[in-house]
Amino acid sequence: MPKLIDGKKIALEIKNELKVKVEKLKKEGKDVCLAVIQVGNDAASTVYVNGKKKDCEYIGIRSLSYELPEETTEQDLLNLIENLNGNANVHGILVQLPLPSHIHEEIITQAISPEKDVDGFHEVNIGRLCIGKESFECCTPAGIIQLLKRSEIEIEGKECVVLGRSNNVGKPIALLLLEENGTVTIAHSRTKKLKEITKRADIVVVAIGKPKFITKEYLKPGSVVVDVGIHRNQDNTLCGDVDFEDVAETVSAITPVPGGVGVMTRAMLMYNCVEAVCKEAL
Numbered sequence: 001m002p003k004l005i006d007g008k009k010i011a012l013e014i015k016n017e018l019k020v021k022v023e024k025l026k027k028e029g030k031d032v033c034l035a036v037i038q039v040g041n042d043a044a045s046t047v048y049v050n051g052k053k054k055d056c057e058y059i060g061i062r063s064l065s066y067e068l069p070e071e072t073t074e075q076d077l078l079n080l081i082e083n084l085n086g087n088a089n090v091h092g093i094l095v096q097l098p099l100p101s102h103i104h105e106e107i108i109t110q111a112i113s114p115e116k117d118v119d120g121f122h123e124v125n126i127g128r129l130c131i132g133k134e135s136f137e138c139c140t141p142a143g144i145i146q147l148l149k150r151s152e153i154e155i156e157g158k159e160c161v162v163l164g165r166s167n168n169v170g171k172p173i174a175l176l177l178l179e180e181n182g183t184v185t186i187a188h189s190r191t192k193k194l195k196e197i198t199k200r201a202d203i204v205v206v207a208i209g210k211p212k213f214i215t216k217e218y219l220k221p222g223s224v225v226v227d228v229g230i231h232r233n234q235d236n237t238l239c240g241d242v243d244f245e246d247v248a249e250t251v252s253a254i255t256p257v258p259g260g261v262g263v264m265t266r267a268m269l270m271y272n273c274v275e276a277v278c279k280e281a282l
């Protein structure tokens with residue numbers, strides 16, 4: 001059996017570290033505060049939002065909840081964001097996606113002040129990441145780096161292949177692996193001879209949104225696999241983009257689904273909130 005990269009354990013470790021930090025900040029008179037905005041009542045979004053509020057409570061972050069009706073206009077939402085941007089007591093702003101179709105997600109994510117963009121979606125933060133400057137890193141890719149580092153998997157000098165080039169997973173994780181001195185290749189749906197490329201990799205990050213797509217034929221024996229995909233099987237269990245059972249005997253370490261990358265995303269959101277206060281204090 002390969003080593004299981006335990007996202008649950010590592011996420012809890014990070015949340016406990018943050019708890020200590022937040023307590024210390026409180027003693028210095030700084031009360032970390034996250035504004036959480038949900039428009040409409042999409043059931044999955046409500047689950048995500050509640051999970052984030054629960055994490056805030058656990059760590060000691062104050063969360064302000066804005067539950068807006070489905071018919072909220074784009075302008076109303078922009079007004080609220082402008083208000084929160086100008087509120088010195090609010091350190092992070094999170095708008096739960098997806099938004100109702102009459103609201104443009106890009107306009108909204110770019111309206112959040114880069115200093116309060118704890119999701120790391122603002123162009124300024126992505127640009128800063130690109131040139132190696134301090135920024136709010138997108139939560140899922142930042143979580144993957146923590147998973148690798150805290151599992152003592154070395155990135156420096158390793159052949160890293162990222163499958164997928166989305167703006168919130170594929171591209172930023174490739175930049176972060178590069179920042180860690182990995183040798184990085186990005187593959188996508190137009191990539192030719194994919195197996196030849198993935199078979200070279202010491203570390204493979206799979207974010208393609210295709211259930212159980214990656215099988216042992218794609219992997220080098222002993223490689224490390226990070227599975228970002230999340231899919232619901234017919235029997236209501238979850239699976240990833242990697243066929244876990246098929247690759248288990250080939251890889252040296254792998255993130256399970258669930259309990260791998262997914263749980264880290266929320267932990268890194270909390271990390272960014274606390275960072276927002278620390279950065280402010282500089």
Ligand code: NAP
Nearest residue numbers: 140164165166169188189207208209228229230261262265
């Ligand atoms: P996305 O925006 O749909 O992007 C998918 C990427 O995969 C695209 O770049 C696409 O290439 C590439 N691709 C598709 N088929 C391919 C193939 N056969 N070979 C190589 N590349 C292929 O997806 P995403 O937002 O990055 O998410 C990917 C998966 O991760 C989904 O299952 C999503 O649910 C999950 N996810 C999980 C978390 C978490 O917290 N765990 C967070 C975000 C996403 P083209 O660009 O050429 O189309």
